[in-house]
Amino acid sequence: MPRYDQMAYASAAEMIFGTAKNPVSYGRDFTVGGGYVYPELVPHPRPGTESTKQTLVKEYEKMVTDVLDRCVAIGIPGIQIELEHVYQMTKNPEWGGEIAAATKRLQDDYFRKYGLKSAIRATVADYRKPDEEDIRNSLALDAILKTFQASAAGGADNLSIESVGGKEVSDYTIVRQDIRGTLFGIGVLGSRDMEFMWKQVVDIANKYNVTPGGDTNCAQANVAMFMAGGYQDRSVPHTFAALTRAIAAARSLVAYEQGAKGPSKDCGYEDVIIKAITGIPIAMEGKTCACAHSDLLGNLVGACCDLWSNEAVEYHDMFGGTTVAVFTEILGYDVALMNAAIELGTAPMLQEMMVQSDKYRDTHGFILCPENAYEIGKAIISNNTSYYARSRAAAIKAGRLMLEDSKLQMPAFEKDALESAMRTLESLPDKEEDFISECADIYKKLIPGFNLANYGL
Amino acid sequence: MPRYDQMAYASAAEMIFGTAKNPVSYGRDFTVGGGYVYPELVPHPRPGTESTKQTLVKEYEKMVTDVLDRCVAIGIPGIQIELEHVYQMTKNPEWGGEIAAATKRLQDDYFRKYGLKSAIRATVADYRKPDEEDIRNSLALDAILKTFQASAAGGADNLSIESVGGKEVSDYTIVRQDIRGTLFGIGVLGSRDMEFMWKQVVDIANKYNVTPGGDTNCAQANVAMFMAGGYQDRSVPHTFAALTRAIAAARSLVAYEQGAKGPSKDCGYEDVIIKAITGIPIAMEGKTCACAHSDLLGNLVGACCDLWSNEAVEYHDMFGGTTVAVFTEILGYDVALMNAAIELGTAPMLQEMMVQSDKYRDTHGFILCPENAYEIGKAIISNNTSYYARSRAAAIKAGRLMLEDSKLQMPAFEKDALESAMRTLESLPDKEEDFISECADIYKKLIPGFNLANYGL
Amino acid sequence: MATVANYANIFVRYDLIGAGEAKGARVSSKDAALQKVLQCVIEGDVDNIETVVVEALESKDPMTIINDGLIKGMNEVSRLWDEGVYYLPQAIVASDAMLTGIEICEEKLGKAIEKKGTVVTHTAEGDIHDLGQKIVNALLRANGYEVIDLGKDVPVDDVVAAVKKHQPVMVTGTALMTTTMTAFERISKRLSKDGFTLPFVCGGGAVSLEYVTGFELGVYGKDASQASGMANDAVNGMSWGQLREKWNS
Amino acid sequence: MATVANYANIFVRYDLIGAGEAKGARVSSKDAALQKVLQCVIEGDVDNIETVVVEALESKDPMTIINDGLIKGMNEVSRLWDEGVYYLPQAIVASDAMLTGIEICEEKLGKAIEKKGTVVTHTAEGDIHDLGQKIVNALLRANGYEVIDLGKDVPVDDVVAAVKKHQPVMVTGTALMTTTMTAFERISKRLSKDGFTLPFVCGGGAVSLEYVTGFELGVYGKDASQASGMANDAVNGMSWGQLREKWNS
Numbered sequence A, B: 001m002p003r004y005d006q007m008a009y010a011s012a013a014e015m016i017f018g019t020a021k022n023p024v025s026y027g028r029d030f031t032v033g034g035g036y037v038y039p040e041l042v043p044h045p046r047p048g049t050e051s052t053k054q055t056l057v058k059e060y061e062k063m064v065t066d067v068l069d070r071c072v073a074i075g076i077p078g079i080q081i082e083l084e085h086v087y088q089m090t091k092n093p094e095w096g097g098e099i100a101a102a103t104k105r106l107q108d109d110y111f112r113k114y115g116l117k118s119a120i121r122a123t124v125a126d127y128r129k130p131d132e133e134d135i136r137n138s139l140a141l142d143a144i145l146k147t148f149q150a151s152a153a154g155g156a157d158n159l160s161i162e163s164v165g166g167k168e169v170s171d172y173t174i175v176r177q178d179i180r181g182t183l184f185g186i187g188v189l190g191s192r193d194m195e196f197m198w199k200q201v202v203d204i205a206n207k208y209n210v211t212p213g214g215d216t217n218c219a220q221a222n223v224a225m226f227m228a229g230g231y232q233d234r235s236v237p238h239t240f241a242a243l244t245r246a247i248a249a250a251r252s253l254v255a256y257e258q259g260a261k262g263p264s265k266d267c268g269y270e271d272v273i274i275k276a277i278t279g280i281p282i283a284m285e286g287k288t289c290a291c292a293h294s295d296l297l298g299n300l301v302g303a304c305c306d307l308w309s310n311e312a313v314e315y316h317d318m319f320g321g322t323t324v325a326v327f328t329e330i331l332g333y334d335v336a337l338m339n340a341a342i343e344l345g346t347a348p349m350l351q352e353m354m355v356q357s358d359k360y361r362d363t364h365g366f367i368l369c370p371e372n373a374y375e376i377g378k379a380i381i382s383n384n385t386s387y388y389a390r391s392r393a394a395a396i397k398a399g400r401l402m403l404e405d406s407k408l409q410m411p412a413f414e415k416d417a418l419e420s421a422m423r424t425l426e427s428l429p430d431k432e433e434d435f436i437s438e439c440a441d442i443y444k445k446l447i448p449g450f451n452l453a454n455y456g457l
Numbered sequence C, D: 001m002a003t004v005a006n007y008a009n010i011f012v013r014y015d016l017i018g019a020g021e022a023k024g025a026r027v028s029s030k031d032a033a034l035q036k037v038l039q040c041v042i043e044g045d046v047d048n049i050e051t052v053v054v055e056a057l058e059s060k061d062p063m064t065i066i067n068d069g070l071i072k073g074m075n076e077v078s079r080l081w082d083e084g085v086y087y088l089p090q091a092i093v094a095s096d097a098m099l100t101g102i103e104i105c106e107e108k109l110g111k112a113i114e115k116k117g118t119v120v121t122h123t124a125e126g127d128i129h130d131l132g133q134k135i136v137n138a139l140l141r142a143n144g145y146e147v148i149d150l151g152k153d154v155p156v157d158d159v160v161a162a163v164k165k166h167q168p169v170m171v172t173g174t175a176l177m178t179t180t181m182t183a184f185e186r187i188s189k190r191l192s193k194d195g196f197t198l199p200f201v202c203g204g205g206a207v208s209l210e211y212v213t214g215f216e217l218g219v220y221g222k223d224a225s226q227a228s229g230m231a232n233d234a235v236n237g238m239s240w241g242q243l244r245e246k247w248n249s
């Protein structure tokens, strides 16, 4: 059940990159949200190296070494490395554990030798299949939980996941521009699955004395955003994706209600809303994650970040070194600019530049600029009677903000899509139980394998 | 002979990114230094595609299309593409010409369809060998000049080169930490060769009604800087490389004295000094050229840029698209931040953040921050009796600035290297002819193939 | 703090260029019952398609409804999508409507209509992200193909077995992660070894042209919307090499 | 405008860590003449090396001066460089001094001293950037190797011919640009075809481990300073595969 009923910040103007109301410390002298922004580098192994544990561990050792070397070559004060699990690292818990341990050994070395601050996030792969199995009791769940333990035991400082509850429904509805089903899949089913999942992640983290990090709506809101794509794409309306993002905020919040402490996951674009509500530090990714995907809010999304990430880069050579070193350097300078602004006392001005770069570039950036994100956060806490109510309120608030700002331009099709979705959202039942029963009827028929029991329903 | 005897700007405080005293317009509605910063994307073909003209033209067509597509996908207002010639494009003038023409066709399309502003810089490869041939009358020179013509005829808007005069001497002296020889190779020989070369480039540009762009001391000062490398490298002292950079400013200036109009070449880190003197718009490369090389001034170097470049990225796939699209996107957001600052009236504050990020990170950034660059510029124009005199004055000024700022820390070895170089610089003869005859004696003996006649001496 | 008066030098809204010029549907039927079917498909009205098809069957034979109503409507939807008037969702819901309608007509016919050919689709072993595959399935079906949907997280053996069993004109593979896409090369080797020469179209997430064109049979699928065009080419006798030449260069 | 009080959260000067701890030269000679030779090499004093060697030759035989002065000095310089006390320029000028000294001693001996082995070096065709190669040459010579310097912009044929003629223990290639480095693979094929199995160490600018380890004989040279170590391994009988294993993984 929803818990948050107030905002961590008195206004959006208080929110700034580098500082969170509730900073988190772990790893090697590493504090997130304590006044400065650090890079979070996410390396991805080359295809083929996943074939054995030995080759994969070795691949990670090389990548991590390149990252740490570049930090000490150019003076980056500290860095978090995310071990974003490829399937094989989660399916075989000892692989994830050994890679965390190898990363920790290297980080320890550089901390001892140079004083380089560092930390490790282990993001376990959620490979449960909600339309094929009992996701509350499956081999996949078992492996996921074991891998969390192995990672924590191995040396991960922060445990995170991109959980997939409700994806079977949102996959079906996002490509059909069905906002009702998307609200159901993310806001209701996603939230309920997170509650189930995060109780257990937090227990494991507490047992191993590590930090439960966060979750992201990668499997749903990012699907909508990536499909919406650039200006010329015609896959999913951008306005529809923006509504999806607002819903995602209400859903990803559940991790913190269950005890997660942050920093949140980089690809959770909804995290700025969550920071406004919870005060946890957040990881964000923008222009320097172009290596992983294109987006329309490359600067704006950094406005309130505490970690700044590249999302994912595959390990290869470039003229300037390996990709992981190259992106460490770019991220390092990005955050150096932010930290220089902090030291100069001009951080609010830099934030305003970031915001003005993208606020009116596209609807996604528009709803995530600090003032709008704050408003969506308020809609969430003011409707905390159910996961459904707050998700719906978030979407309606986002939609109204988009419709009411005359500077935000939209092609006709995009505006039609938004208005149509808003009509649907406003016509939905008030009570969660009514909404659930309505959706249950509809989607059980349409989506093969959809099973309410997976969500305790 | 030196011409500039005054500064284009009354003070360093007047210098800012996006605006130059003497803006340049060309291409498709493209103005550099006219109030806003544009990205300059430099694509590099994959090895193997250079084997035939057809495969190379096709490679460029694909790369250029990816760049322009990404611009219209995320809203980048305009872009310059640099065709930085691989050897084969210059050796075969029609290759360079056809690739320029193919690029122009594509840029025309996107301008017609979307209004995307654009321009083409053709940077011809200087493959003359000063230690093996008469560089004022060789097959290589012939091909270079023909390729300039073919490029201009094909559609290049801006003609640039990274000329190599004096490289045979500086290659020998930089790795021996011999400041006298480096001053000779860059400041005297490099300047003289530029005078010879740029007269001809300007003539060709005028004949074809295109813009003579600029030169860079890539072959010399960048060799020193890249060898100096990161904090852990022990190849060339960073202080020595910084002195080399100051000398390079006096040398690269010759292009503008011969009629070049800018924008200067991205890898000319000395260009900020040149902008202070000449008021031409400059291209710079910093954090987002980490794909091409690492440096210690990733933000600072953008403080006064008019174009912002990635230097070079080889064409490959990444998760987020091809490398050229990925770096177009990152550059695009970098300049969007700068342009947002300009619109907000907070550009000086952003500039200060850039400067504080790196001014004391390393000596190279230190001497290139606007106020120090301006001082070095003043030393250059105040000593305009000879190429030698102004190059030496630039180095001495840079050395003094480094020694006098107590915030600039240096390891003992670095400081020794600087002080030793300063003693040498201060003990050199006052007159150019004395210096030349001293160096001629020494280096003729030491450097096989070194030939004074290549420099009209 | 100051505000921005003019955003044009920060970003340009290229998405607004030409917006609003788009024209609506151009096809229609003089027959009222068929017109309703057409309209249901073009509007992706899955709620009413059953009613209008059943109604049309009262006066028309099933093949007429299929050809002049359902397929004609779907073709118009494809045109609208190609021209940027429609987005993908409109194509998907139209396909839903069309397929529902065809099912009703087939029941009346007492047999399934002939398909253009069979395509086997799958998502790589280890990958549970099958949305791309589902879109491919919908678009192929909308274009008259029989789709053998092997689902997600499919072992190499199962893909090879399905190809042997169903003898498709084309097989597709989707992967979000590069560390799961390595299965594609193994599949290609197995198929080649067994003498198959059909195109194996691979796409999704991190899959790249460079990778897919590195093994035999491989054709890179940049976008789900290319699937039917590729299948058409395969049915028309193009080899995997020709497909690669046409779509990947 | 405000100033920055503390830069530690913007950047950390990792180059200052341990700076100043470095110790100077540790070797010395009890013999005054040899001590002067030693010192000239350690200080890279090319202006005076001739004088002190000639002076030493008055009381010492050439081989003693070479072994206990010149080479001993150079070894000490290598140690100082390895430990971060010296930078590359100190190693280069020491090598200049040492080689000058050896030449004088060899004249006195009436023959060249025995080299550890021969290495052929070149810069790729189309590439005029041969600084990396020059550094490799200097460091190899300083370590006792005979270097056949083919220079820059060298055609494939010339490299193959030089290997046939000089039968080196190792051949090296330098390239700044990827579009010139493609010659390396052609050289490797030609050498392999002719039965050569020597290591072909490639490095410089845009050359990458991925590329070099993609063809036979190829060993990636990350840094010029590795050249002598690799040559030593080759002389000691390591195959190119073993070199790759040791230096590239």
Ligand SMILES: [Zn+2]
Residues within 6 Å of the ligand: A162, A216, A218, A222, A267
């Ligand atoms: Zn994600």
Ligand SMILES: [Zn+2]
Residues within 6 Å of the ligand: A042, A084, A265, A266, A267, A311, A312
């Ligand atoms: Zn991520």
Ligand SMILES: [Zn+2]
Residues within 6 Å of the ligand: B162, B216, B218, B222, B267
């Ligand atoms: Zn350059």
